[in-house]
Amino acid sequence: MSSKSPPRRRKSRKTGKRERRVSVFLLFRLFIIAGCVLLAWLFWLDYRIQIEFEGKRWSLPARVYARAMEVYIDQSLSISDFEKELEAVGYQRQPGPVAVGQYKRGRDNIEFIKRPFDFWDGEEARQHLRINFRGNKVSAISSIPGGESPGVIRLEPQLIGKIYPQHNEDRVVIPYRQVPPFLVDALVAVEDRRFFSHGGMDVRGILRALLANIRQGRIDQGGSTLTQQLVKNFFLTHERTYWRKFNEVIMALLLERRYSKADVLSTYINEIYLGQHGARSIHGFGTAAEYYFAKPLQELRQDQIALLVGLVKGASYYNPYRHPQRSLKRRNLVLRLLQESKYFDAEQLKIAQSMPLGLAEKPDWSRAKYPAFIDLLKRQLLKDYKIEDLRNEGLRIFTTLNPGLQDKIETVVHSQLPLLEKQKQLDPGSLQTAIVILNTSNGEVLGLVGGRQRDKVSFNRAIDALRPIGSLIKPVVYYTALKQPLRYNILSSVDDSAISLKQDDNSLWQPQNYDRKAHEHVTLLDALVHSYNQATVRLGMELGLDQVIRTLKRTGIRENIEAYPSLLLGAVELSPIDVAQIYQSFANGGFQVPYNSIREVLNNDGSALQRYPLEMNQVMQPAPVFLTNFLMTQVLSQGTGKALSQIMPDRMPLAGKTGTTNDLRDSWFAGFGDEMLGVVWVGRDDNRPTRLTGASGAMRIWASMMRKLKIKPLALVSPEDIDWLGTQGQGCLKLNSIPYISGYEPARFTCQ
Numbered sequence: 001m002s003s004k005s006p007p008r009r010r011k012s013r014k015t016g017k018r019e020r021r022v023s024v025f026l027l028f029r030l031f032i033i034a035g036c037v038l039l040a041w042l043f044w045l046d047y048r049i050q051i052e053f054e055g056k057r058w059s060l061p062a063r064v065y066a067r068a069m070e071v072y073i074d075q076s077l078s079i080s081d082f083e084k085e086l087e088a089v090g091y092q093r094q095p096g097p098v099a100v101g102q103y104k105r106g107r108d109n110i111e112f113i114k115r116p117f118d119f120w121d122g123e124e125a126r127q128h129l130r131i132n133f134r135g136n137k138v139s140a141i142s143s144i145p146g147g148e149s150p151g152v153i154r155l156e157p158q159l160i161g162k163i164y165p166q167h168n169e170d171r172v173v174i175p176y177r178q179v180p181p182f183l184v185d186a187l188v189a190v191e192d193r194r195f196f197s198h199g200g201m202d203v204r205g206i207l208r209a210l211l212a213n214i215r216q217g218r219i220d221q222g223g224s225t226l227t228q229q230l231v232k233n234f235f236l237t238h239e240r241t242y243w244r245k246f247n248e249v250i251m252a253l254l255l256e257r258r259y260s261k262a263d264v265l266s267t268y269i270n271e272i273y274l275g276q277h278g279a280r281s282i283h284g285f286g287t288a289a290e291y292y293f294a295k296p297l298q299e300l301r302q303d304q305i306a307l308l309v310g311l312v313k314g315a316s317y318y319n320p321y322r323h324p325q326r327s328l329k330r331r332n333l334v335l336r337l338l339q340e341s342k343y344f345d346a347e348q349l350k351i352a353q354s355m356p357l358g359l360a361e362k363p364d365w366s367r368a369k370y371p372a373f374i375d376l377l378k379r380q381l382l383k384d385y386k387i388e389d390l391r392n393e394g395l396r397i398f399t400t401l402n403p404g405l406q407d408k409i410e411t412v413v414h415s416q417l418p419l420l421e422k423q424k425q426l427d428p429g430s431l432q433t434a435i436v437i438l439n440t441s442n443g444e445v446l447g448l449v450g451g452r453q454r455d456k457v458s459f460n461r462a463i464d465a466l467r468p469i470g471s472l473i474k475p476v477v478y479y480t481a482l483k484q485p486l487r488y489n490i491l492s493s494v495d496d497s498a499i500s501l502k503q504d505d506n507s508l509w510q511p512q513n514y515d516r517k518a519h520e521h522v523t524l525l526d527a528l529v530h531s532y533n534q535a536t537v538r539l540g541m542e543l544g545l546d547q548v549i550r551t552l553k554r555t556g557i558r559e560n561i562e563a564y565p566s567l568l569l570g571a572v573e574l575s576p577i578d579v580a581q582i583y584q585s586f587a588n589g590g591f592q593v594p595y596n597s598i599r600e601v602l603n604n605d606g607s608a609l610q611r612y613p614l615e616m617n618q619v620m621q622p623a624p625v626f627l628t629n630f631l632m633t634q635v636l637s638q639g640t641g642k643a644l645s646q647i648m649p650d651r652m653p654l655a656g657k658t659g660t661t662n663d664l665r666d667s668w669f670a671g672f673g674d675e676m677l678g679v680v681w682v683g684r685d686d687n688r689p690t691r692l693t694g695a696s697g698a699m700r701i702w703a704s705m706m707r708k709l710k711i712k713p714l715a716l717v718s719p720e721d722i723d724w725l726g727t728q729g730q731g732c733l734k735l736n737s738i739p740y741i742s743g744y745e746p747a748r749f750t751c752q
Contacts, residue, residue, distance in 0.1 A: 060171055061394070064397045065397065066402065067599070083105060085404060086110070100114075101115055108134065109133065111128075127143065128143065173286065174269060174297055180298060183308075195226050225252060227268075230271060273315055274312070292359055303331065304358055327357065372448050372454070373447075376445065376460070376463060380598055395604070397600075398601070400598070405446050406446075408708045409708075412701060413433055417433060431682060432451055432461060433698075434450060435447065435678065437677070438676070441588055448462050463576075474528055474531065475528070475583075475586060477536055478524060478528050478628055479551060482624040485624075490746065493521045494524060495534075495535065496522050496527065496535035501537075529635050529638060536569065540568035552572075555582045555584075557578055583677055587655070590621055593616050623721050624741070630716065637652065640694070641656055644702075654714055656672065658695045666683045667681070667698040672714065676709065722741065725739075
């Protein structure tokens with residue numbers, strides 16, 4: 001039995017048309033949806049570009065500057081020292097005509113072109129100058145051409161450190177108007193020849209790269225324009241996918257639709273990655289110029305700019321410090337491409353390619369040059385600023401540090417400590433030191449040493465080393481007495497016989513003089529000049545410990561001080577910078593100025609954020625301060641510090657005091673002249689004996705240091721209420737006259 005399949009039903013023409021209409025409608029809807037999604041995506045990308053590009057705030061490190069050197073006629077300054085100052089701020093010596101940032105040295109003059117610089121009190125323009133020297137003084141300052149004298153000139157300050165963002169990027173933002181035209185030409189010639197004609201995407205470049213990628217079977221070339229490179233760095237990841245490339249192209253087109261070529265190029269020049277220094281990444285050509293050449297971008301030669309442009313292709317691969325030959329080859333290729341672009345001729349190309357790389361000796365500018373001082377600076381800044389502001393806002397911080405002075409005192413440390421170790425047969429490297437140098441009148445910290453090794457600042461001894469100060473406290477005791485003229489004057493008698501004092505635990509404290517001798521009745525003059533312990537303790541107990549502590553507090557000491565008799569011999573632990581604060585009050589005639597490391601803080605746009613005006617308070621009476629200072633000059637002429645007058649007789653009078661603690665563990669010296677105060681501590685971190693007194697240790701370093709710094713003698717100008725008593729026939733005093741407070745003339749002294 002056969003069966004037949006049922007006949008196939010044919011679709012009606014009407015049904016087919018309806019299905020086609022549905023398909024077309026679905027496709028149209030999909031097209032509309034896809035178009036809306038694409039349009040939304042474009043709007044989102046455009047919005048993101050506007051928000052992130054316009055609102056982009058680079059995290060800029062705070063830049064820390066030393067004091068700016070001022071030069072004026074009749075200033076004590078040698079031609080060699082001025083040359084060192086120029087070199088410290090990056091000026092280069094030239095045999096012939098000079099350009100900005102260069103100088104030429106003659107027999108008795110230096111000609112240079114001073115860089116423009118934006119100081120806290122206004123911008124100073126470029127100046128072509130000649131400074132003449134006669135001996136160790138400035139004899140003339142003249143402008144070129146014309147020869148008129150500007151009177152006083154100011155060098156731009158030395159960059160001594162930076163306070164970096166947490167992500168460790170370093171960046172110097174260069175405004176487009178300050179970008180060298182050669183850099184723009186070089187970037188265009190090497191990275192994007194059609195930059196000024198395309199709209200963000202170079203179709204020919206992309207097709208060329210696409211064909212190369214297809215042939216190699218992987219994404220190896222990008223065909224990116226400068227705008228696309230900027231988009232990749234600014235907005236996208238560095239993954240090599242077609243989706244990322246698609247976004248890059250679209251965003252480049254949108255970016256150029258919104259912003260000018262100058263905006264794009266300026267941002268590119270400040271954003272591009274150009275190297276790594278330890279943990280810190282270097283972004284932008286301004287930072288790279290400082291890092292590789294230790295000069296501003298505007299002062300680079302064309303071959304040096306070409307080297308930086310060559311790094312765009314691969315900063316690590318072409319690192320000139322690690323791969324100089326590879327970097328040189330890349331630089332010369334950049335120069336040849338510029339020659340092909342008709343930027344210069346074959347002869348100019350030959351000269352440029354023959355130049356050495358010209359790198360800075362070592363890329364150390366990004367490390368703080370004076371970390372102990374920077375540590376002090378940060379502590380003071382954090383009283384007024386959040387750490388985030390210091391790290392991200394691009395602040396410009398002008399400090400009080402004198403780099404020439406700082407270098408000299410560090411040189412003394414490195415030479416003197418080994419000599420002291422050898423003399424006392426101590427293990428090499430066992431001695432440590434801390435030094436503070438202040439301006440006596442305004443409390444500015446001119447120099448600071450936190451230890452014998454500059455780079456190791458985990459423990460800043462100038463600030464954090466709390467050590468017994470020994471006899472450095474004695475001027476405080478004698479001032480406390482001399483401000484009571486009814487009871488005490490310089491010739492007042494004090495008992496220097498043996499003394500025993502019962503302590504809280506019923507034990508006896510029996511201080512002795514350094515020479516183990518008692519000297520019966522002595523004058524206050526002899527007691528301080530020869531640093532007699534027994535006389536000082538008796539005097540302090542007569543005055544009352546609370547009175548001595550009150551004097552200490554008035555000089556600016558904030559530490560809690562217990563009222564034990566031993567504090568009269570310096571059994572109070574203070575840091576070297578605390579000691580400097582005490583002696584600054586004496587050196588400034590009784591007017592106390594808190595020590596300070598900051599002059600001005602400017603915003604990134606140059607506006608002043610914080611001023612640090614001079615804060616001066618009269619905390620001690622001028623007349624007894626004068627008498628105490630007079631006594632301290634005698635310490636150095638006939639007392640425990642008399643070796644100083646033999647070492648530097650041409651600098652006398654100076655005022656100062658030696659300090660030595662029990663078992664010769666700490667060696668101290670504090671002294672000052674007319675403008676400068678220095679405190680030196682020498683000891684050991686393990687607190688073992690140094691075998692050094694204040695005179696044989698710290699004072700030797702102080703003397704060597706102050707000879708180099710040419711300290712000025714102390715001008716002992718007496719206040720109006722000081723009179724003088726002649727001492728003829730009393731040769732035991734070794735003085736022609738004695739000062740006293742008017743109305744309280746001392747009784748005539750009879751030599752024992």
